[in-house]
Amino acid sequence: MNNALNLQNMNTNKSFLSKFEKPLVIGGPCSAESEKQMLDIAGQLDQNYVQVFRAGIWKPRTKPNSFEGVGAIGLKWLKKVKDEFGFITATEVANANHVKLALENDVDWLWIGARSTVNPFTIQEIAEALRDTDKVVLVKNPVNPDLDLWIGAVERLQAQNIKNLGAIHRGFSTYKKTKYRNNPQWQIALDFMDKMPGIPMICDPSHICGNREGIFDVAQQAFNFEYDGLMIESHNNPDEAWSDAKQQITPERLHEILKKLELRKSDDPDAFYHSRLSRLRNEIDEADQSIIETIGQRMGISAQIGELKKEHNVAVFQPERWKAIWESAIKQGEKYGLSEEFIDKLLKAIHQESIQHQNSIMNQDKILKP
Numbered sequence: 001m002n003n004a005l006n007l008q009n010m011n012t013n014k015s016f017l018s019k020f021e022k023p024l025v026i027g028g029p030c031s032a033e034s035e036k037q038m039l040d041i042a043g044q045l046d047q048n049y050v051q052v053f054r055a056g057i058w059k060p061r062t063k064p065n066s067f068e069g070v071g072a073i074g075l076k077w078l079k080k081v082k083d084e085f086g087f088i089t090a091t092e093v094a095n096a097n098h099v100k101l102a103l104e105n106d107v108d109w110l111w112i113g114a115r116s117t118v119n120p121f122t123i124q125e126i127a128e129a130l131r132d133t134d135k136v137v138l139v140k141n142p143v144n145p146d147l148d149l150w151i152g153a154v155e156r157l158q159a160q161n162i163k164n165l166g167a168i169h170r171g172f173s174t175y176k177k178t179k180y181r182n183n184p185q186w187q188i189a190l191d192f193m194d195k196m197p198g199i200p201m202i203c204d205p206s207h208i209c210g211n212r213e214g215i216f217d218v219a220q221q222a223f224n225f226e227y228d229g230l231m232i233e234s235h236n237n238p239d240e241a242w243s244d245a246k247q248q249i250t251p252e253r254l255h256e257i258l259k260k261l262e263l264r265k266s267d268d269p270d271a272f273y274h275s276r277l278s279r280l281r282n283e284i285d286e287a288d289q290s291i292i293e294t295i296g297q298r299m300g301i302s303a304q305i306g307e308l309k310k311e312h313n314v315a316v317f318q319p320e321r322w323k324a325i326w327e328s329a330i331k332q333g334e335k336y337g338l339s340e341e342f343i344d345k346l347l348k349a350i351h352q353e354s355i356q357h358q359n360s361i362m363n364q365d366k367i368l369k370p
């Protein structure tokens with residue numbers, strides 16, 4: 001058994017979630033701005049829906065000269081929110097000093113931001129500062145789509161005997177603009193859930209969307225995948241927020257969204273559901289088999305083209321032909337409701353495999369003697 005699995009089995013504990021009615025909801029402003037702002041928001045958040053009050057105190061910003069958080073004074077305001085309203089409180093920590101101050105000021109839960117998760121030195125420093133804590137510690141996915149980095153951060157915390165761990169899926173940076181601020185790349189979070197089954201998964205639709213309009217859909221999608229909870233930024237006056245104004249929503253809107261969300265269960269004992277499901281799954285199995293068979297046959301044809309090109313000394317990559325194949329596949333995909341993004345990925349993967357086959361055919365018997 002490797003070390004990672006060992007740690008995972010030893011330290012896994014989803015039990016900090018057991019006292020909550022599902023779903024767990026973390027609400028509150030992106031940043032603490034003033035004591036009044038914090039108390040106003042806390043007073044407007046309904047504890048039937050929101051159990052944990054969040055506020056950023058130290059804000060890692062992309063560019064200098066942006067608002068970088070109110071600093072340690074905000075911890076006093078968080079404590080007031082806890083004392084006056086009874087919320088569990090949470091803030092982000094990015095170094096050992098933040099941890100020290102947060103613990104001294106009785107913050108209940110801590111999260112580690114995406115820009116910290118990318119750096120193993122930072123994670124190690126935070127993990128050591130938190131050694132043996134029974135606080136809940138939530139680890140946001142790294143900025144870049146790297147599953148191992150995310151799991152590695154959790155393992156560093158587990159290695160310091162920190163048991164109450166969770167993960168936050170806030171999406172991944174992309175250079176290419178998409179409709180999301182941070183592309184969700186759901187498969188990475190699902191793979192995390194698969195590999196770390198004891199770690200609760202919380203979705204952060206605010207950072208995934210970067211706007212207010214998409215929050216409901218992303219939150220619903222998270223529940224469709226059986227996530228354990230949500231972290232949604234909410235502000236009493238979102239348009240005037242000092243950070244991430246575009247993605248914050250009022251507490252009222254947050255309650256509206258939470259009321260509308262449908263929770264999904266992992267299974268249903270209903271016999272009709274099971275027999276219908278198993279028939280459809282058989283059909284899926286058959287469809288998958290025939291896809292693989294067809295791709296296999298296509299590779300056979302590609303190998304013959306490879307031989308022909310070799311005989312005639314013609315290049316493997318044929319850009320014009322490839323462009324024509326791609327365009328016609330996108331058009332055909334449209335007819336079946338398949339997105340351009342999907343067909344693009346599928347075709348590129350097939351073409352890559354095909355040219356690799358042809359390449360090895362070209363290179364056969366071409367061993368360069370030393």
Ligand SMILES: O=C(O)C(=O)C[C@]1(C(=O)O)C=C[C@@H](O)C=C1
Nearest residue numbers: 302305316317318321322351354
């Ligand atoms: O048409 C060819 O020349 C092929 O070898 C087939 C194929 C493909 O697999 O689609 C492979 C390489 C070329 O770049 C273009 C297309």
